[in-house]
Amino acid sequence: MKLIIKQTNQEASEAAAQIITDQIQQKPNSNFGLATGSTMIPVYQLLVENHVDFSQSVTFNLDEYIGVEPTDEESFHYYMRHHFLDKLTHPPRQMHVPRGMGDEEANVLQYLQLLLIHPVDLQLLGIGSNAHIGFNEPGCDFNQGVHIERLSQSTLDANKKDLGKMVPSKAITMGIADIMRAKSILILATGEHKAQAIAAMFEGPVTNKAPASILQRHPNVTVIIDQAAASKLQRAQ
Ligand code: GLP
Numbered sequence: 001m002k003l004i005i006k007q008t009n010q011e012a013s014e015a016a017a018q019i020i021t022d023q024i025q026q027k028p029n030s031n032f033g034l035a036t037g038s039t040m041i042p043v044y045q046l047l048v049e050n051h052v053d054f055s056q057s058v059t060f061n062l063d064e065y066i067g068v069e070p071t072d073e074e075s076f077h078y079y080m081r082h083h084f085l086d087k088l089t090h091p092p093r094q095m096h097v098p099r100g101m102g103d104e105e106a107n108v109l110q111y112l113q114l115l116l117i118h119p120v121d122l123q124l125l126g127i128g129s130n131a132h133i134g135f136n137e138p139g140c141d142f143n144q145g146v147h148i149e150r151l152s153q154s155t156l157d158a159n160k161k162d163l164g165k166m167v168p169s170k171a172i173t174m175g176i177a178d179i180m181r182a183k184s185i186l187i188l189a190t191g192e193h194k195a196q197a198i199a200a201m202f203e204g205p206v207t208n209k210a211p212a213s214i215l216q217r218h219p220n221v222t223v224i225i226d227q228a229a230a231s232k233l234q235r236a237q
Pocket residue numbers: 035036037038039040062063125126127128133134135155159
């Protein structure tokens with residue numbers, strides 16, 4: 001894994017936006033795997049401000065809450081439209097977000113097939129403070145593809161700020177097997193509350209207790225963090 005430590009959150013977001021922009025320049029028709037969460041908001045904002053041309057690309061989001069309508073403000077569908085799609089000068093050709101409403105099994109199968117047909121060139125990832133990626137929680141099966149995951153209490157507590165009165169207990173998520181198929185992965189984490197998860201991902205053993213640790217086995221991962229998120233790394237001291 002390639003590690004880039006920036007002084008501030010803003011500089012880390014700029015570095016991440018630059019890697020996405022470089023990917024578009026090298027391959028305008030790239031397939032992007034996209035993530036939600038507050039960490040990504042400044043990255044999407046920079047891509048919007050810089051009028052990056054996504055018009056030949058297709059995007060695939062990691063996950064969505066179960067039982068949340070795409071039009072609900074708490075949904076990842078809404079997040080993506082609000083922070084990215086509706087604001088871009090040159091939006092992607094297609095934007096896919098897994099469906100959180102309707103037949104769960106059919107939705108899982110449909111998304112899995114979509115990902116198998118369209119290999120992801122660059123997968124953008126955030127990380128939960130319990131080291132989850134997508135919604136693959138501690139204890140997850142590394143061999144699983146798209147599936148329905150029961151959300152941990154710590155994840156629900158961490159995401160409470162964005163959930164209002166909603167208390168979803170499950171999510172549909174890309175599995176670790178889907179994430180590991182991406183040709184390249186960019187993981188961004190900022191803030192001290194992510195420092196433990198970053199240390200576990202980077203320096204801990206590969207274990208499903210810290211799902212992000214599996215990324216040590218991927219051949220092309222770039223990790224961008226700020227000083228605060230780097231504060232528990234041995235090698236950064
Ligand atoms: C959610 C998403 C993850 C994201 C994580 C961190 O649980 N499913 O993909 O990485 O939150 O979010 P934040 O950036 O808000 O800390």
